[in-house]
Amino acid sequence: MATIRSIARHIKPGWKVAGVHCQKAAIRCASHFTYFPDTVSEAQGETTRMNLFQAVNNALDTALTTDSTAVVFGEDVGFGGVFRCTVGLQDKHGADRVFNTPLCEQGIAAFGIGLAAAGATAIAEIQFADYIYPAFDQIVNEGSKFRYRSGGQFNCGKLTLRAPCMAVGHGALYHSQSPEAFFAHVPGIKVVIPRGPIKAKGLLLSCIRDPNPCVFFEPKVLYRSAVEEVPVAEYTEPIGKADVLVEGDDVTLVGWGTQVHVLREVADLAAERLSVSCEVIDLVSILPWDRETVMKSVMKTGRCLVSHEAPLTGGFGAELAATIQSECFLNMEAPVQRVTGHDTPFPLAYEPFYMPTKWRCLEAVKKLVNY
């Protein structure tokens, strides 16, 4: 909460909230992206304006309402959560269903595994993705292997772990991390990252109801800044399915979470300044990831830029690049470009230089088309 409040302090009246219309003097404080809201068809019925934390709250409320075994727990979720994602849920559903745990991430993940093993729907919160590592053993050695090692006799498929992730402007080393690549190497779990409120509601419900343990990373900078018209009724979004957000012919841009919005702006810049037509893909699901959609696009464009906030070495971009090059070799006009965070810890004062900005991405697009 402190994090979000201090962002708000930096944004002066007249500025676009997550916008780029800052004067040079204000660059340091500017957000690195412009939010591109999603829309839904009228067939999805009544909608209401929600930001990302409200969409998450709405999905949790739906899960608790439709499934009497569902429980929501973690550090400080009882009073509504430090990002307000669980506001009102304890009053509505009871203190035995929405409750605080002691401050211990390995305990939270394991407690959830035990609940799920007993057939209850367990929705656990890790306060920041940066603090998920104490639970790494429980996720990697236990939750992910529960079904396999028992020959399918036991499972903890009803477990979902939610955690705020990615850059927030001034989160420094331990409030900015994007740990998805660590988890991409773990057979047995699903890893999902939404780009906005509509996706967040549908995907979170899918994760909660998926018969496999899921890790759901929520880009925290979007909690308040991403606002769109979200369907009121309950719905789900498919896990393992990427979205083509902008169609294009020359270069495929792949990202997830907040970075999707950076890439959409890159596509506009590339069209404007380079007359290059970009196809923008939100990967949505890191594990399992949608090979078909990505390959189909790269076969068409012959060029690909993968961009993520996490460091380069061992980042999930490496997995994408390797697969693209082995599957699309004959269609490729240039080597896959990766624009990512640097191989450093996530810094405080240097965040603007650390980020895979639209300018770094634009330069990579230039390289791709001039190769």
Add this chain to the structure above:
Amino acid sequence: MLQAGAKKLCPLLRSVCAVKRAHIPRVLQARPLSTGLGGYTPTDSVGSDGSEVRPQFPGATASWTHELEFVNADRYNGIPIYRVMDRDGKIIRPEEEPKIPDGTLVEMYKKMTLLNTMDKILYESQRQGRISFYMTNYGEEGTHMGSAAALKPEDFVYGQYRESGVLMYRGFTLDQFMNQCYGNEMDEGKGRQMPVHYGSPALNFSTISSPLATQMPQAVGTAYAFKRNQEDRCVICYFGEGSSSEGDAHAAFNFAAVLDTPVIFFCRNNGYAISTPTREQYRGDGVASRGPAYGIASIRVDGNDTLAVYNATAAARHKAVTENKPVLIEAMTYRIGHHSTSDDSSAYRSVDEVRYWDSTDHPIARMRLYLSHKGLWDEGKERDWKNSAKKQVMESFQQAEKRPIANWENMFTDVYQELPPHLETQMKSMRDHMKEYGKHYPATSDKK
């Protein structure tokens, strides 16, 4: 000085509290403390004569002291070890003798010895390279059988790996044990885990995994689900004293207490974690003494006294199920066997030490004496049962050895509930590879 200052502040504190209270909406004032809204309200801290009565810190309920004194960290005369019968199998206090039916007592003894027989044969089979790995239960059979008999079949078990007797008591068959150790086509775990990593949903026994103590906070989660379902069942979670040093043990104890869960933590304190003696594991009074620090009712028992283990577990079960509270049992015992087949324990402890426990204080011997005193067992029965047990184990062993491993395609299933496209691709690629190179790989059965 300190006191004078504190006194001065008090009237101020009182008035602040009064103002705050006036602004709290009536609904919140009426809310019981357990709803999650803090649960802490400073009460009047000043007595009628103006002196302080109690400290008001939210973190602890305690009185003031004017002596600078550390709580003694030295080991005091430790928590006593509860016993029902002596080494000769004689009941020490008649009122403590559990009322276990004769048939059940004999069954418990038979399964202790059957487990012992199975251990000997499987240990030898590993030495001959017939199975890849094994861990015996020597000396700890009493902890398994005493606790298992005190539970109900619907109580859910999380174990570490040295609790095969619990499964045996519940009806896991020799064939099931053997098939798992051989990882053959009949293994319900589909041959994926190392030997002794048993599990059985039918017997409410969660599949064993190698990482130590991970099962402890999981057991708490399962117990919480039972509590919410208002089921008349508890969870028992076994672990060794070495595991109790893991962070997950701390997580488990604390979560269990704070979330009021019906779970029994059962520690097998056998003196060693592989080569590490308890002196290098902890400096407190074992594991039982940690329970009260977490707010958990705790007891220490003689783990070689099957009846003491039974009584403690039965009482713990009652407490867990009726009060929704965790209980900690520390069973003192001795690991008579090597840690595993990959370990030669003579490298770090004396043969004499082992011999002492094997010959003078063994749970099987003591149980046998107890049954003899009751007229339930004799030399003849012992001879017949030993022969029968050996025959049963050998038959099962030979059958398990003959069975092939399951089809290799089982390697790919159960990673997820469904087979995702990328795994389907990898399985297909392996299938193509096997068509060409199959002769270079061991045979598997067609059974999937």
